[in-house]
Amino acid sequence: MYEPAVVLCAIPQREATPSAVNGRARMAASVDALQSQLHEALNFDQKKKQINDAKLRAVHQKVEYEEFEKMVAGAHLKPIKPKSHESAAISKQFAGYVMPAYSSQIGTPAPAPPAAASLSAEQQFAPPTTSNDFLRTWRRQCKTPETKFRYLHTFEPDTLPLLFRSEMEPAVLDGIAQALQACALPPAGAAGEAELQEALWVELLLRYLCRINRFALTLDLADKGAPCPPRRPDDGAGVCPPAAPHALRRHDADAGRLLRRLATHRAG
Amino acid sequence: MQTLAACFDALQRTAPAEVGSSEGRLDGTALGTLREAYKL
Numbered sequence: 001m002y003e004p005a006v007v008l009c010a011i012p013q014r015e016a017t018p019s020a021v022n023g024r025a026r027m028a029a030s031v032d033a034l035q036s037q038l039h040e041a042l043n044f045d046q047k048k049k050q051i052n053d054a055k056l057r058a059v060h061q062k063v064e065y066e067e068f069e070k071m072v073a074g075a076h077l078k079p080i081k082p083k084s085h086e087s088a089a090i091s092k093q094f095a096g097y098v099m100p101a102y103s104s105q106i107g108t109p110a111p112a113p114p115a116a117a118s119l120s121a122e123q124q125f126a127p128p129t130t131s132n133d134f135l136r137t138w139r140r141q142c143k144t145p146e147t148k149f150r151y152l153h154t155f156e157p158d159t160l161p162l163l164f165r166s167e168m169e170p171a172v173l174d175g176i177a178q179a180l181q182a183c184a185l186p187p188a189g190a191a192g193e194a195e196l197q198e199a200l201w202v203e204l205l206l207r208y209l210c211r212i213n214r215f216a217l218t219l220d221l222a223d224k225g226a227p228c229p230p231r232r233p234d235d236g237a238g239v240c241p242p243a244a245p246h247a248l249r250r251h252d253a254d255a256g257r258l259l260r261r262l263a264t265h266r267a268g
Numbered sequence: 269m270q271t272l273a274a275c276f277d278a279l280q281r282t283a284p285a286e287v288g289s290s291e292g293r294l295d296g297t298a299l300g301t302l303r304e305a306y307k308l
Binding site for chain 2: 177178180185199202210219222
């Protein structure tokens with residue numbers, strides 16, 4: 001690129017006579033004319049060089065005449081940059097799956113993460129809005145009675161009949177019962193004020209559970225197996241063992257009996 | 269069902285007989301009615 005040089009001249013101040021003023025005006029006009037001529041000459045040279053480069057580029061690419069003509073006609077056009085300098089610095093593309101380092105923390109010891117941050121992501125539950133929402137979280141994230149119990153605490157018990165408008169699956173009822181027994185209800189002889197408040201919540205939950213539609217059918221199909229071992233005062237929370245095979249067989253037999261009863265009822 | 273029965277047993281243990289139901293405490297009679305609703 002050709003940039004015209006600007007030359008500043010210090011003209012000494014003298015008394016201006018009419019002839020000197022006229023001469024100075026003529027000289028300024030001639031300087032302006034010279035400057036414009038210089039600009040035109042620079043533009044001509046620049047355009048000539050751009051056209052020549054475009055021609056050489058077109059010959060090198062071995063394009064047809066139409067393409068050659070387009071390249072020559074657009075030789076003076078500049079390519080559009082994909083983004084500005086500022087946006088390039090801001091919208092820097094994320095490289096890989098490693099989080100970028102926080103620069104202000106460099107050189108200083110990293111603070112200990114808070115207790116809430118140490119919890120895994122699956123323990124941060126949002127209250128469900130529909131039964132599908134509840135079942136999705138219940139099946140995917142609530143694998144233990146503790147997580148089930150935490151998830152049950154994310155919503156009010158009186159929303160249960162609204163969540164499960166049609167019915168509740170027997171497996172969900174079994175999971176709720178296991179979670180309540182393992183985490184909510186205190187062992188024998190250890191009922192304090194906190195346990196009493198928890199028991200009130202459990203009682204409210206059980207009260208609204210039985211208001212769900214077709215609860216009798218859910219109850220009939222629920223697990224009839226042995227209860228979980230009760231929580232001891234010294235351990236954190238009880239963990240339910242998996243259901244025994246004979247309990248599963250009994251469950252299947254109950255389900256078959258109920259299905260036969262339903263078929264008889266429909267036939268009648 | 270047995271798990272639910274154990275839950276009700278624990279609830280009845282938590283609800284002492286001398287605690288009334290009018291103050292929002294667990295009521296033994298209401299708990300018995302609720303237990304019947306669960307066929308236990």
